[in-house]
Each structure stands twice: as C-alpha cells, then as structure tokens.
Amino acid sequence: MEDNILEIKNLSTSFFTHLGEVKAVRDVSFSVEKGKVLGIVGESGSGKSVTALSCMRILQEPGRIVGGEILFKGEDLGKKSNKEMRAIRGNDISMIFQNPMSSMNAVLRVGDQLTEPLMEHTSISKKDAMKRAAELLSLVQIPDAEKRLRAYPHEFSGGMRQRAMIAMALACDPELLIADEPTTALDVTTQSQIIKLLSDIREKLGMSIILITHDLGVVAEICDSVVVMYGSMIMEEAPVDDIFHNACHPYTLGLLNSIPVVTGDSKNTRLEPIPGTPPNLLQPPPGCPFAPRCAYAMKVCTEKAPQNTQISDNHRSMCWLLHEDAPDNFLKRGNPIVR
Amino acid sequence: MSDKDIVLQVKNLVKYFPVKRQSIKAVDDVSFSVERGTTLGLVGESGCGKSTTARSIIRLYKPDSGDILIDGEDISGLSRKQLLPYRKKMQMIFQDPYSSLNERMTVSDIISESLLVHNICAPKDRKDHVISLLNKVGLSAGHANRYPHEFSGGQRQRIGIARALAVQPEIILCDEPISALDVSIQAQVINMLEDLQSELGLTYLFIAHDLSMVRHISKQMGVMYLGKIIELVDSEELYKNPLHPYSKGLLAANPTQDPRITKGDILLKGDVPSPLDVPSGCRFRTRCNYAKPICSEIEPELKGTDHQVACHLYQ
Structure with a gap:
C-alpha cells in the first residue's frame, strides 16, 4: 500500500459534553490514494467534518480522538506533538472550509493572508512571497492577480473568496487537500466553476483531495471513490461508479x-x-x-x-x-x- | 388566457432599494401569472431578485410600481388594514427553519397565532385545529406544547408549513423551503408539499436554486437574472429546449447526479455583475457568448406565447 497518502485506521472521536459522551466518529477506516479524489458523503451530523478535523488534529474542546491511527505517508499524526503538527498543517496537508465569508480575516489584505503560510513554512522573503501569491491567484483564475493582492476579502465575491481560499491552501504545494463542503455556500454556476478548478489543479499538481459534501451531484462529478457516512459510521465505501450504479x-x-x-x-x-x-x-x-x-x-x-x-x-x-x-x-x- | 383560472397575477412589478444616491434594482419589471392548483418555479443565482419578488407579492415590501392581482383584485397599493383579508389567502414558508420560528413560543402558539389574528376558529376548537394541522404535516399532538429548539431542521420546516396552512390559504410562497435541509429530508418535505397541493388545491410559487428539485415540483418555470425574468416556460420544455443563453448555462452547471454522464463545458463564466451597476441593454450580455452590438443598446423584451424568452437571438 505504498501509494496511499493517507490511511485512517479505526478512528474514533468523541465530544465529552455535559450531557455525556457524543460519539461523533466511530471506528472509521479508509485510505486516500495518491493523486485521487476521495469523497465523504453524509447528512449533517454524520461525522464527516469531525473526521476531517481529526485528521488535521484541529478538534476543538471538548472533542478528543479516543482511538485509532491516522497514517500520513506512514507516520501516525495522532502521535505527533503540537509543534510537529504545525509544521504539517498548511504545508503537507491543508484544508479549505465551507464558508468563504467567515474563513478569511476581514481586516487583512488578501495578499497578506496568502503569504502567511509561505512565511510560516518557508524561508522566503516577503517580496518573493508576494510574487508567489500573485502566481497562486492566477492559478485559481483570478484576473488582475497583482492588483487583487491589495484587496480586502469584502471586495471579493463568494466564488472569488473560495478561489482565494484554495490559493491559500495551495501555497506550500500540499500533498493532501481536505475540502470541507467547499461549494455548499455557492450558487450552482459558481459551484461548477470551483469543481472544475479543483479537478484541474489536482491534475496539474498531482495532489490528493478529500472532498466532504452532502451533495451527490458534486461527488458524481469529481470523485474517484466515495465513503458514505451515517450516524458517525461508514456505511459503504466504493469507487464512484459503483456507488451510483451498484450501491449495496x-x-x-x-x-x-x-x-x-x-x-x-x-x-x-x-x-x-x-x-x-x-x-x-x-x-x-x-x-x-x-x-x-x-x-x-x-x-x-x-x-x-x-x-x-x-x-x-x-x-x-x-x-x-x-x-x-x-x-x-x-x-x-x-x-x-x-x- | 381567459379560460384559465389565474389565481395570482403579477404585472410589471418593480422594487428598488435605495443605497446612498443609487438604487439597487432588485426586481425590475417582472410579470407572470400562476394558474390555480399549479406551481410556478423561480430560479436564478443569488441576488437575482427571486426572494424580493416573493416578499413584494406578499407585501412584506411595498412594491415601487406594478400590480399584484389575487383572484383578480389588485393588492399592491393596499394599506396594512386593507391587506388583512388577503393575507389569509396567501402565506409564506421561509428558507431558514431556525430563524423563522420564534424560540420563545410553543409550537401550538406559533401555529395558532394566525388563527387569533384572523379570528378563524372558536377558542374551544383551536386546540383541535392545531392538532389536525400537526397531523397534516406529519407531526403528532404530543409536539404541540414543545418549543422549536426541540425539533430538527426538517421538523421545524414542517412546523413552518403547518403555520402557513393554518389560515387555509390559496397560495403559498415557498422561499427556498428545502435548501437548509439534508438530502434525505428534502424529499420528505417535497412529497408533503405535493400531497398538500393535490389535497387542498394549493397554488405554489416555489423559489429555489436547486434546479432538479424545482423541475420536479413545478409546472412552469421562470428564470431570473438581475431582477428580470429572462425565460418563462413550461418546466419540461425548459429542460428539453432552453432558449436563453443564461438558461442554457444554468442548466449545464447543474450536477448530473451520475458519474457516467460527462458534463459539457462550463458555459457560464465569471460572476453576476453588481445590481448597482446593471449593464446597459441586455443585462446578461457581459457574460453571454452570443452578444451582438444590439445587445448593449436595446433591452430585449420577454416575448412569445407559450415559450417566452427575452433575448435578441430570438426576436
């Protein structure tokens, strides 16, 4: 299994609330092949987002991983220290979120936000980082990239903000991109543009993508294989064609x-x-x-x-x-x- | 047209919102009519004026001009007091089942509020009425004394529907009633709306951006772009034979729901222009692949008998 970039084995995550333990992820195992797109489908509360947050180790209190392994290129992320995780997040694995309106800092220029991961993970100068940021913006098809670097997020439309978020996630050439409902807040027209962009970038950069969504239409368009989650467990895992034509x-x-x-x-x-x-x-x-x-x-x-x-x-x-x-x-x- | 039973007719509806010295042309000269017992779907990208149209029809907004005819009577200029009897004929279901129910009222209070306002049933019958409404939307009598936070999104939407049904309306305006719900719950609500329609002879104006659901429930569909209806046609016909370049693009952007069908090219590029700065002539020309010089000069009118389209390509 050399070509699996991420392997999750028997992952369980719980939230220890005042009401009791909420088992948000129960005994979940799957793997992501290099260069492929894995879709995680499920209704709200099925545990798909918590699975992703667990992979990135960014669960918020009172959430905790209670068991299992998260093997990224053979190394267990669960055993890494916070410092080691900081070096991985945004560098080897990055994530984009559902709401492009709230996941950017409204008082920082887009350029400053785009260069942040670069400055954090590489020893690049601010000037070169800005140059790279402009390249990234053109990679995600935002016209007038250099001018746009000086804009604030509110000057961007929803679709452009999601593009900028993707650019930010791509800044350090990650090997794995986790996209948590990247198109849910967007119109169908913008959604189809973003999906096209993600599949183009996947081909160009050869990275793997975990796409979390509740929309089977999005899955049909971009995913290679699919994990169906319900009630915090995996119900079915199959190549995309089998999910749609031979679901069991x-x-x-x-x-x-x-x-x-x-x-x-x-x-x-x-x-x-x-x-x-x-x-x-x-x-x-x-x-x-x-x-x-x-x-x-x-x-x-x-x-x-x-x-x-x-x-x-x-x-x-x-x-x-x-x-x-x-x-x-x-x-x-x-x-x-x-x- | 005369042989059809038109329950709701909108003529040249206009609603602008002032912003500093400019104005946002949210709804700009929209006309359509809905036959009794059928559904008209309105689709379009966010900001195209779908919701403003619905809110103006039910007079949550006062339209700037135009007529809104309910059973042939114009309600566009009526005062609050005069509107009261018409509110009984027309109700609305909202998008967000969380913010559209008052957290501090029990389900029974929420549903019976309109009964009180319109003085519909005697106090002693009110409870029975509420329970029969709850049963109609698939909830039970035991739910009547609970508060909204005890319900899931789908159940809350059912409460919203029960509230709309309480006054026995003829028309229900559904403003994205399913977009906040999970896939498996969406179908439940859609089926329920269809059942209620055939049982009570309701007329729906159904707004959504999920094209496949709108097609499923609507008889007719209107495609809106920047405050205008640009195509108005039977919903099957729209899917088989869309004429306006925007309708084509919108349909092509809709996911296929089947990995074996490879999707064609993306026809719609870029974003909707700002409604503060609407392009001259045809509003869609800035994103249209077929734009000609005439498109920037003259605004195309919605023309045609059965299949109406506003595009210079067909005029």
Whole structure:
C-alpha cells in the first residue's frame, strides 16, 4: 500500500459534553490514494467534518480522538506533538472550509493572508512571497492577480473568496487537500466553476483531495471513490461508479432515490424519501445506526453493529443484509430499488 | 388566457432599494401569472431578485410600481388594514427553519397565532385545529406544547408549513423551503408539499436554486437574472429546449447526479455583475457568448406565447 497518502485506521472521536459522551466518529477506516479524489458523503451530523478535523488534529474542546491511527505517508499524526503538527498543517496537508465569508480575516489584505503560510513554512522573503501569491491567484483564475493582492476579502465575491481560499491552501504545494463542503455556500454556476478548478489543479499538481459534501451531484462529478457516512459510521465505501450504479447499502440507495433524476422524464415520478430522522448520537442505536429508518431492517440490525462485507476489491458495505445468513441475500436478489 | 383560472397575477412589478444616491434594482419589471392548483418555479443565482419578488407579492415590501392581482383584485397599493383579508389567502414558508420560528413560543402558539389574528376558529376548537394541522404535516399532538429548539431542521420546516396552512390559504410562497435541509429530508418535505397541493388545491410559487428539485415540483418555470425574468416556460420544455443563453448555462452547471454522464463545458463564466451597476441593454450580455452590438443598446423584451424568452437571438 505504498501509494496511499493517507490511511485512517479505526478512528474514533468523541465530544465529552455535559450531557455525556457524543460519539461523533466511530471506528472509521479508509485510505486516500495518491493523486485521487476521495469523497465523504453524509447528512449533517454524520461525522464527516469531525473526521476531517481529526485528521488535521484541529478538534476543538471538548472533542478528543479516543482511538485509532491516522497514517500520513506512514507516520501516525495522532502521535505527533503540537509543534510537529504545525509544521504539517498548511504545508503537507491543508484544508479549505465551507464558508468563504467567515474563513478569511476581514481586516487583512488578501495578499497578506496568502503569504502567511509561505512565511510560516518557508524561508522566503516577503517580496518573493508576494510574487508567489500573485502566481497562486492566477492559478485559481483570478484576473488582475497583482492588483487583487491589495484587496480586502469584502471586495471579493463568494466564488472569488473560495478561489482565494484554495490559493491559500495551495501555497506550500500540499500533498493532501481536505475540502470541507467547499461549494455548499455557492450558487450552482459558481459551484461548477470551483469543481472544475479543483479537478484541474489536482491534475496539474498531482495532489490528493478529500472532498466532504452532502451533495451527490458534486461527488458524481469529481470523485474517484466515495465513503458514505451515517450516524458517525461508514456505511459503504466504493469507487464512484459503483456507488451510483451498484450501491449495496440501503442508506446509499435511499440517498440516491431521494434526489430527482435530472435526465429523462422526471414528471409524475414521486421521490422516495428516507423516512424518519438521523439518530441522536448521545444515545446511538446499539446496532446499525440506520436500522430505525431502514425498510429492510431485521432483528439483528437493531442489536449488533453490522459487519464489513467485501463486495469487490475496493467496494465494501456495512450491512447485515449482505451476511450469508441473511434470509434473502440482498446481493443475490439484486438491488431492491432500481434506479 | 381567459379560460384559465389565474389565481395570482403579477404585472410589471418593480422594487428598488435605495443605497446612498443609487438604487439597487432588485426586481425590475417582472410579470407572470400562476394558474390555480399549479406551481410556478423561480430560479436564478443569488441576488437575482427571486426572494424580493416573493416578499413584494406578499407585501412584506411595498412594491415601487406594478400590480399584484389575487383572484383578480389588485393588492399592491393596499394599506396594512386593507391587506388583512388577503393575507389569509396567501402565506409564506421561509428558507431558514431556525430563524423563522420564534424560540420563545410553543409550537401550538406559533401555529395558532394566525388563527387569533384572523379570528378563524372558536377558542374551544383551536386546540383541535392545531392538532389536525400537526397531523397534516406529519407531526403528532404530543409536539404541540414543545418549543422549536426541540425539533430538527426538517421538523421545524414542517412546523413552518403547518403555520402557513393554518389560515387555509390559496397560495403559498415557498422561499427556498428545502435548501437548509439534508438530502434525505428534502424529499420528505417535497412529497408533503405535493400531497398538500393535490389535497387542498394549493397554488405554489416555489423559489429555489436547486434546479432538479424545482423541475420536479413545478409546472412552469421562470428564470431570473438581475431582477428580470429572462425565460418563462413550461418546466419540461425548459429542460428539453432552453432558449436563453443564461438558461442554457444554468442548466449545464447543474450536477448530473451520475458519474457516467460527462458534463459539457462550463458555459457560464465569471460572476453576476453588481445590481448597482446593471449593464446597459441586455443585462446578461457581459457574460453571454452570443452578444451582438444590439445587445448593449436595446433591452430585449420577454416575448412569445407559450415559450417566452427575452433575448435578441430570438426576436
């Protein structure tokens, strides 16, 4: 597994609140291949952002990593000191956030913010750093880069701010970029521009990307493989084509069926929503977190956590229906919900 | 047009917001009509005037000019007092289910507030009415005495819908009712809105930026750009045969939801110009690939019978 840039093994993260322990991430394992885009999909509260924050070790109190390993190029980030982590953040791994309005400093010029990671991680002069910052802004297709360096964030539109955020993240040529809902706050038109930009940059610089999103459309466009999370656990992991055309988990199928099909005749077809609401993570269901909302739930689903079933080399699903003792094998029967 | 039962008609609606000595032309000469029991979808990028249109129709804003006809009666110039009976015919569902419910009121108080204002049902029946409304939106009687913070986003949106239904309106203006919700919950709310429509014969004005959802729920769609409707057509037709270059770009930008479909080129580049400084002639010309000299001189009008489009390419 030489070509995996990041490997997460049995990661568990909890928030120790006054109400009790909230298990935000439970036993999550996945790996990111070099130069590939991994999508993490899930609803709000499913633990996708906390997984990312854990990787960067920027969890806020009362959050703590309670177990597992985060192997970045073979080294466990969980064991690094704060000083060592500072050298990695923004340099080897960088992150962009959902809201481009609030993740920039409103009282600093864009140029000063762009040069900050460069000054922090390299021994570059301010003048050269500014030059590099202008290059970065043109890399993310902001016209008039040199002039724009002197602008303040409020002079940028939402899309431009997100571009500037990406430029900032790219400043030190990171090997891994974690993008936490980078397009959620943007219009569809700007969203498609940003997605195009991310995939162009990935090709140009050969870095890996973890893309966190709740939008399956975004996943379809840019990701190579997908991790589906629900109730702080991984439900299914597969290459993107398998997720859309050979999904083997009722939750993934439910998600796919709750979005209207864009192509073909969409009229007169009713959406099939997933009934119910996501679980309360203070008292997560003892078995599969999805069992209370699952149309195919069996007795075992409510009692024991589901097993990992390997469907093919890189496709696995956590569902009791795939167990060989399940009454009517889910796989043999084919997908119950035809898309 | 005369044989159709038009419940809401908007004629040349204009709403400007003054900013220093200039004005933001938020809604600039918008006209459309909605048939009873159907849904008109309004789409466009943020800042194009979708929400201002809805808020002007329900008179949260006073329009600068233009007519708003509800069942044939113009309400654009009415005073607060005169508006009261029309408010009963028209209700609104808001985007953010968190800020649109008063945190200090119980669900039952939130829903019954409009019953009090409009003096709709006798005090002894009020509780039953609230419970029947809660049941209608998929909540139970036990929820009536709780506070909004005890509910999830999707449930809060249901409370908002129950509040809108309380006065038995004919028209509901839905201002991005699903964009703050999770994917699996969005479909629940959309299905519920569809059921309520067929059960109660409601008319919706549905605003959203998620094009696939708008297409799913709407019969007709209007595409807005910088305060103007630039294309107004049957929603299936818009997807099959969009005419305006902006509509084409907007549709092309919509994710395909399928990795096997490779998406075409991005047709829309750049950002929407500032509404303070609207381009002369056609507002879209600065981003349009087909712009001709005439586009900067003359503003195209919305023309056509069934498929209306405002573009010099088709005039």
